[in-house]
Amino acid sequence: MGATLEQIASYLQQNDLKYEVDAENQRIITGFQTENVEDFLIVISLGEGGQYLQMLTPQLLTNINDAHAPVLFKALLNLSLQTNMVRWSYDPMGREICATVELPLLDSILTEKQFGFCLEALVRIVDEIAMPRLKNILETGIDPAEEEIGERLLLNLEETYPGSITYIEQALLRRKSLAESPNQQPATENHSSSSNVWQKIWNVVASVNK
Known part of the structure; x- marks a missing residue:
């Protein structure tokens, strides 16, 4: 049971994909032309006598x-939480990010449908979902996904509790003022109403994060 290099090569041929066979190391190297990865190489390896399949994309980021x-x-x-199958790893020696899909075959046979699904998932998740986000982080130090969450949070707050953004802005200004004037005492006016507003804001934050 399991898989062989010949079987994997036949699946690649049926999909008109170019590849190189490294029989000594029980692996096949193939690649794709994609939008966000310049040299999208995939190393397909067999282990445990063909009972374990791994698809590795080396040096995605260095x-x-x-x-x-x-x-x-x-x-x-x-990303690991949001997507299925793809696992991310970091090599501190080479200072590189890699992505892998691993499939234990054991007593089952690798079908063309299984193989194609794993390969397509790896390429799509890496190129379309992960790389634009990761490249932005390396260039700016900012995760665009977190910015989107912040914008969505503000939108939900304003829609659910009109005027709540004003309370937030005023609170931030007060904090800044207190930080600049250590001897200034915080205002206590309308404490009860302010507490109610903040409780409502917290409820919206909790709902967005679910």
Whole structure:
């Protein structure tokens, strides 16, 4: 059971994909022309006597800026939560980001449909979903997905509680004023009504994050 290099090569041929066979290391190398990855190489490897299949995209991103690394790794964890199958990894020696799809075959046979689904998922998730976001982080240090969440949060707040954005702006101005004037005492007027407003805002925040 499991899979063989010949079987995988036949699946690639049926889809008119070019490839190279590395029989010594039990792997096949193929590639794609995509919009967001310049050299989209995929290394398809067999292990455990053909009972374990791995598709690896090496060196998707290299020379990671240490200053942007926390935001980048947080985004990779978020991508793992949002998408299926694709696993992300970081090699600290080569300072590179890779993506993989792994499929244990054991006592089953690798079908063309299974193979095509895994390959298509890897290419689509990496090129269409992940790379635009990750490239923006490396260039700016900002995760565009987090900016979208912030904009959606503000929109929901304004739609649910008109005028709530004004309270937020006023609170931020007060905090700035207090920070600049340590001896200034915080205002206590309308404490009850302000607390109610903040409770409503918190409710909206919680609903957006669900």
